Amino acid sequence: ANTETARQIHYQIRYQVYCLEEGFEDHRNFNDYQEKDDWDEHSVHFLVRSKTTREWVAAMRLVPPAQNGLPLENICTIDATAAPENLGKSAVEVSRLCILNPYRHARPPTHNANQPSSQNSATTGDSPVGKLKYRSEIVMGLMRAAAAYCRENNITYWYFLSTPAFARMMNILNFQLLELGPACDHRGKRKPYLSNPLSAHERAFQGNPAIPT
Numbered sequence: 001a002n003t004e005t006a007r008q009i010h011y012q013i014r015y016q017v018y019c020l021e022e023g024f025e026d027h028r029n030f031n032d033y034q035e036k037d038d039w040d041e042h043s044v045h046f047l048v049r050s051k052t053t054r055e056w057v058a059a060m061r062l063v064p065p066a067q068n069g070l071p072l073e074n075i076c077t078i079d080a081t082a083a084p085e086n087l088g089k090s091a092v093e094v095s096r097l098c099i100l101n102p103y104r105h106a107r108p109p110t111h112n113a114n115q116p117s118s119q120n121s122a123t124t125g126d127s128p129v130g131k132l133k134y135r136s137e138i139v140m141g142l143m144r145a146a147a148a149y150c151r152e153n154n155i156t157y158w159y160f161l162s163t164p165a166f167a168r169m170m171n172i173l174n175f176q177l178l179e180l181g182p183a184c185d186h187r188g189k190r191k192p193y194l195s196n197p198l199s200a201h202e203r204a205f206q207g208n209p210a211i212p213t
Contacts, residue, residue, distance in 0.1 A: 017098035072161040076184035091157035161184035
């Protein structure tokens with residue numbers, strides 16, 4: 001999202017998810033219906049759009065280190081011995097990853113209800129496999145774009161502040177998350193993790209049944 005219009009769409013998705021759907025932020029603090037904070041000014045923003053409905057359905061940002069560190073360093077405790085030394089500018093934090101409801105819970109809506117599905121009932125609808133497959137498609141769209149950006153800008157590590165459920169999904173997708181510290185209470189229980197985005201991105205597409213080829 002490298003234009004002003006695209007960033008506004010990004011912030012609007014965050015407002016919908018973080019303020020209206022999840023209640024993580026107070027909607028009264030955002031009169032323009034765009035959820036933003038002080039980290040956004042120097043962050044890189046990403047969007048996912050549905051090919052079926054043409055709706056913008058998901059957002060994510062990468063936050064580089066600032067004078068006060070990274071967002072998760074202000075929230076949780078990082079075990080300095082668990083991470084590689086001197087990460088510096090080679091590491092960013094994956095932050096504000098959000099998917100609109102109902103896209104994060106089931107298969108997407110379609111404009112043509114009579115259009116036959118190309119997938120069988122075991123991988124569609126509200127089944128656990130179907131939910132994982134569709135969420136993984138959206139997440140991998142974001143990760144693919146972010147990995148390309150990191151490759152071009154010599155960024156070799158991603159920090160995550162993740163719920164157990166999201167960490168499990170990332171591990172299913174072959175993203176190996178290195179645990180960096182104990183759980184903290186931030187919108188539920190979350191832990192800090194580290195991952196190498198380039199090697200993780202390559203592993204994620206090597207025969208993983210959750211990822212469409």
